[in-house]
Amino acid sequence: MANIIEVKHLSYKYGEEQQPALKDVSFDVHAGEWLAIVGHNGSGKSTLAKSLDGLLPFTEGTVTVDGVQLTPETVWDVRSKIGMIFQNPDNQFVGATVEDDVAFGLENRQTPRSAMLPRVKAALAEVGMAEFAQREPSSLSGGQKQRVALAGIVAIAPEILILDEATSMLDPQGRSDMLALVRQLRERQHLTVISITHDIDEAAGADRILVIDDGQLIEEAQPATIFARGEGLVEMGLDLPFTAKLKQALQQRGITPPAGYQTTAEMEEWLWQSLSNT
Numbered sequence: 001m002a003n004i005i006e007v008k009h010l011s012y013k014y015g016e017e018q019q020p021a022l023k024d025v026s027f028d029v030h031a032g033e034w035l036a037i038v039g040h041n042g043s044g045k046s047t048l049a050k051s052l053d054g055l056l057p058f059t060e061g062t063v064t065v066d067g068v069q070l071t072p073e074t075v076w077d078v079r080s081k082i083g084m085i086f087q088n089p090d091n092q093f094v095g096a097t098v099e100d101d102v103a104f105g106l107e108n109r110q111t112p113r114s115a116m117l118p119r120v121k122a123a124l125a126e127v128g129m130a131e132f133a134q135r136e137p138s139s140l141s142g143g144q145k146q147r148v149a150l151a152g153i154v155a156i157a158p159e160i161l162i163l164d165e166a167t168s169m170l171d172p173q174g175r176s177d178m179l180a181l182v183r184q185l186r187e188r189q190h191l192t193v194i195s196i197t198h199d200i201d202e203a204a205g206a207d208r209i210l211v212i213d214d215g216q217l218i219e220e221a222q223p224a225t226i227f228a229r230g231e232g233l234v235e236m237g238l239d240l241p242f243t244a245k246l247k248q249a250l251q252q253r254g255i256t257p258p259a260g261y262q263t264t265a266e267m268e269e270w271l272w273q274s275l276s277n278t
C-alpha cells in the first residue's frame with residue numbers, strides 16, 4: 001500500500017519548555033488504513049496530530065502528506081487534505097446553525113455558493129442529521145455535535161481524517177455510533193483514518209496501533225499483538241478490553257480461557273462452544 005503520510009525524525013518543543021513534547025518520531029501511514037495512536041495522558045499524541053496538520057510549526061524533521069512536504073508555504077495545501085475532529089465538540093462550532101457550521105469549511109475553500117448548499121445537505125444526510133440543519137449547534141447532544149463535525153469533514157471530502165479523542169466525551173452508545181459512521185465513511189470515501197484514543201474498542205478496530213510514551217514512538221503493531229498483553233495495556237494508557245476482563249473473571253473461577261487476544265464476538269463463540277461441550 002502507498003504511504004499517504006510520511007513522518008521522519010519529527011521533534012517538537014513548546015516555547016520555553018525544557019523537554020521536547022515529541023522526540024525523533026518517525027512512521028508512515030498507508031493510504032486507506034485506520035491507524036490508532038495510543039499513550040498516557042501527556043505522552044504527546046495531540047502534539048503529533050497537530051504537527052501533521054501544520055497547526056504546530058515543528059523545527060526538526062519532515063512531514064509529507066500525499067506527496068507534499070509540509071512547510072509554511074504548503075501548509076494550506078496540506079491542510080486541505082486533512083480533516084480533524086477534536087475531543088470537545090463545543091470548541092469547534094463556528095456557525096449559528098448546523099447548516100452554517102457545515103458550510104464553513106466550504107466557504108474557507110472558496111466553494112461557489114450555488115455548489116455549497118447541495119453539498120451541505122448531502123453531508124448532513126450522510127451522517128443522519130438532515131433534519132437538524134436549522135438547529136443551533138449548542139442545542140444538540142454530544143453525539144449529535146460530533147456528527148455535525150463529521151458532516152463538516154464529509155462536505156470538504158479530505159483524504160485523511162484525524163480523530164483526536166473525538167469519542168471520549170460520548171456515552172458508550174454515542175461512541176459506537178460515531179465509530180460505525182466513521183467506518184462507513186472510510187469505505188465510501190476511501191478515507192485514511194488516524195484516531196488518537198484511550199478507548200480500547202476504538203483501538204481494536206484499527207489496522208495498526210502506534211504507542212507513544214514520553215514523546216517517543218515506542219511501538220508499532222497490530223491490535224491483536226498489543227492486546228495479547230492484558231495488564232500491559234493499562235501502562236500504555238488504554239483501558240483493559242472487555243474480553244480481557246472476562247478472561248480474568250473466568251480464570252478466577254478455575255476456567256482456562258483461550259490464549260492471545262479475542263474480539264468480543266470470538267469470545268462469545270468460544271463461550272457458546274465451551275457451554276455446549278459441557
Ligand SMILES: Nc1ncnc2c1ncn2[C@@H]1O[C@H](COP(=O)(O)OP(=O)(O)OP(=O)(O)O)[C@@H](O)[C@H]1O
Nearest residue numbers: 014015017021039040041042043044045046047048
Ligand atoms: N500549549 C502547550 N504549552 C506547553 N506545553 C504543552 C502545551 N500543550 C501540551 N504541552 C505539553 O506537551 C506534552 C504532550 O502533550 P499532548 O497534549 O500532546 O499529550 P497527549 O498525549 O495528547 O495527552 P492527553 O492524552 O492528555 O490528551 C505534555 O507534557 C504537555 O504538558
